[in-house]
Amino acid sequence: MARSATLTILFIALMTPTLICFSKITNGGYLYPQFYYQSCPQATSIIRSIVAQAIAKDSRMAASLLRLHFHDCFVKGCDASILLDNDGAVNDDLVGSLHNIVSEKGSVPNTNSVRGFEVIDDIKAALETACPQIVSCADILALAARDSIVLAGGPSWEVPVGRRDSLGASLHGSNRNIPAPNNTLQTIITKFKLNGxxxxxxxxxxxxxxxxxxxxxxxxxxxxxxxxxxxxxxxxxxxxxxxxxxxxxxxxxxxxxxxxxxxxxxxxxxxxxxxxxxxxxxxxxxxxxxxxxxxxxxxxxxxxxxxxxxxxxxxKMGNISPLTGFRGQIRKSCRMIEV
Structure with a gap:
């Protein structure tokens, strides 16, 4: 059944290349804008509505949601690891094991800087009501970032989706990989280059x-x-x-x-x-x-x-090492991994 569905999607893509935009991931799998068209067709409208409400209440939120996506993708890829809360671990050696998450929220680039987590919570709650455990937190970040830009007067684009959520976080990676305001230009160029x-x-x-x-x-x-x-x-x-x-x-x-x-x-x-x-x-x-x-x-x-x-x-940034296929999971809450 899954093989048949995949072949159908590929056939449609070949016959109508202007309608479907695939993003090939170097480690296998595809992201494409139509990923939720059947499983959760209201996903994009739900996200757009809640983002619009959040920005209407706080104009800073547009930049905040964009920054969340950026800071997520530069650490372990676009996998919503930035959204995970602390869960008992004391160092990165335990990251990825059940109930032992050292949150990236405590890193130097993120402390007192990244915000908007409650907006993501609201979006996830609405999506879980509409279509339980279908839309990943990683895709919510990507779509909310795009909607924020549009609402601020910027360009729009079709967001390739199909990401899954990570099973861990990396405080060390967050401290090391995110470009800092006082980095040299060469350091920033290198950090970007390492992410393609x-x-x-x-x-x-x-x-x-x-x-x-x-x-x-x-x-x-x-x-x-x-x-x-x-x-x-x-x-x-x-x-x-x-x-x-x-x-x-x-x-x-x-x-x-x-x-x-x-x-x-x-x-x-x-x-x-x-x-x-x-x-x-x-x-x-x-x-x-x-x-x-x-x-x-x-x-x-x-x-x-x-x-x-x-x-x-x-x-291109949204294509940094996403989890696809059966890797990772779809979290019910963006703040914690599923047991």
Whole structure:
């Protein structure tokens, strides 16, 4: 029966290539937008509705849901490992064993940074009512990220789905693999490359910083005696110092894109060209590498080109080592593995 269904899907794909977009996964299996069309046809509308409600209540949530997907995919692949809560383990040696999860939520990149878990809980609860144990938490993250971008005025794309959820987390991987605001450009390039993403993907996905906020502690060192402070517009730096003092104020929030902070557009790249990028990892894209500088200028000049590449790079990022077939599981609660 399963073999027949697979052959039917492949036959349809060959006959109508413009309708079905497969994403081949290097370790086997396929992701494709129509994965839930029969098993849970209302899945996308349920997710879109709850994301819209969440963003209407809190405009920051669009960036938060996008960040959840990004931080998930860069650790063990796009498998919803970031959503797992602590469950008794004390170190990564026990990760993956039953009831012994060291949550990635406690990593340096995630502490006081990632948010939106309650929105994912709401989505999962609604989906479990509509179609129990069908839609994975990993796919919820990917679809919620896309919907967040659209609701913020950005591009839309068909999200290939069919991911399954991990049976463990990696606190060590979260601390090591997620690009940090103060990483060198070469370090960031390497972290992207290790996940199959190139320089074009790096610059395009960095454009996600056209929405959202960053804490003072994320960029403070570049304001006070850091070697990168000559990369920042002096007036802009002075304005930042007002609410990001040398001592204290670490949790104060600042817009990543001070021009249109709630709108997904290409002003982020124009800010970089004006030396008004908030994070070191932002501004170095237009200071230290000829190729990244060229791409920044291209996106600053043409929003359509940015939107097109951002969509492609999001699909590519969503293909990082997903669990497919019979690997992993479909969790009932995104916070814990199923027994």
């Amino acid at each position: 993403l190139d320089i074009t993907d790096l610059v395009a996905l960095s454009g996600a910083h056209t929405i959202g906020n960053a804490r003072c502690t994320s960029f403070k060192q570049r304001l006070y005696g850091n070697k990168h402070n000559d990369q920042t517009d002096k007036l802009f730096a002075a304005q930042l110092q007002t609410n990001c003092p040398r001592s204290g104020g670490d949790e104060n929030l600042f817009f990543l894109d001070y021009v249109t902070p709630m709108k997904f557009d290409n002003s982020y790249y124009r800010n970089l060209m004006d030396s008004k990028g908030l994070l070191t990892s932002d501004q170095i894209l237009f200071k230290e590498n000829q190729e990244t500088m060229r791409i920044v200028k291209e996106y600053a000049d043409n929003q359509d080109i940015f939107f097109e590449q951002f969509s492609k790079s999001m699909i």
